[in-house]
Amino acid sequence: MTGAALLAITWLIGQASGISAAVFFFLLLVLPWWTLQSYDAYRPSTETMSAPQTTGLRHTLRTAWAHAHDIRYLGALFLLTALTDLFIIVANPSYALTVFCMKPTGVAGLFAKTQSPTLHLLIGYGFMRLRRWSLLLYLAYAAFGLLNATANYACFGYGRVRTAFLLTLIAFTAYIVWRRQGFRSAATPRPRL
Numbered sequence: 001m002t003g004a005a006l007l008a009i010t011w012l013i014g015q016a017s018g019i020s021a022a023v024f025f026f027l028l029l030v031l032p033w034w035t036l037q038s039y040d041a042y043r044p045s046t047e048t049m050s051a052p053q054t055t056g057l058r059h060t061l062r063t064a065w066a067h068a069h070d071i072r073y074l075g076a077l078f079l080l081t082a083l084t085d086l087f088i089i090v091a092n093p094s095y096a097l098t099v100f101c102m103k104p105t106g107v108a109g110l111f112a113k114t115q116s117p118t119l120h121l122l123i124g125y126g127f128m129r130l131r132r133w134s135l136l137l138y139l140a141y142a143a144f145g146l147l148n149a150t151a152n153y154a155c156f157g158y159g160r161v162r163t164a165f166l167l168t169l170i171a172f173t174a175y176i177v178w179r180r181q182g183f184r185s186a187a188t189p190r191p192r193l
C-alpha cells in the first residue's frame with residue numbers, strides 16, 4: 001500500500017515538476033523503500049530462548065542502520081551517476097563542463113569531463129565497501145563541488161539545475177558527515193549481515 005502511494009506521489013511530482021524531479025524523488029525515497037521492504041521480506045528471522053522473534057520493519061530498519069546499508073545505497077547511486085556521466089560524455093563529445101565559470105577545451109576540457117565519472121566510480125565503490133578513504137575522497141570532492149557551484153552561481157546566476165545541485169550537495173554532505181561512523185578502515189572486521 002505504501003509503495004503504491006509513493007508511486008502515485010512520484011507520478012504527481014512528474015506531472016507538476018517534470019520527469020527530472022520525479023526521477024529524483026523515485027531514487028531517493030521510492031527505491032530505498034522498496035529495497036528495505038525486500039530486505040525485510042528475505043531476511044531470516046532469528047528466535048532464541050533469550051530473545052523474542054526479531055522480525056518486522058522496525059528491526060529491519062535497525063539492522064540496515066547498524067550495517068550502514070544507507071551508505072551502501074548512496075554508493076550504488078554514485079556508481080549509477082558514474083555510468084550516466086560517462087554516457088553523457090560519450091554521447092555528446094562537444095559538451096564542455098563549466099569549471100569555475102570557464103569551459104575548458106582540449107586536454108584540460110577532457111580532464112574536467114572525465115574527473116566526474118572517475119571520482120563517482122571510486123566514491124561509489126568505497127561507499128559500497130564502507131571504506132574510510134571514500135569518506136575523505138567524498139568530502140574533498142564535495143568541497144570542490146561546493147566551491148565550483150558557488151562560483152558558477154555567482155557568474156551565471158540562478159539556474160534550476162545549478163540550484164538543485166547546490167542544495168542536494170549540502171544536504172547529502174550533511175547526511176554523510178552525520179553517518180561518518182558507518183565507514184571503517186580496511187583493518188576493521190566486517191559485520192555479518
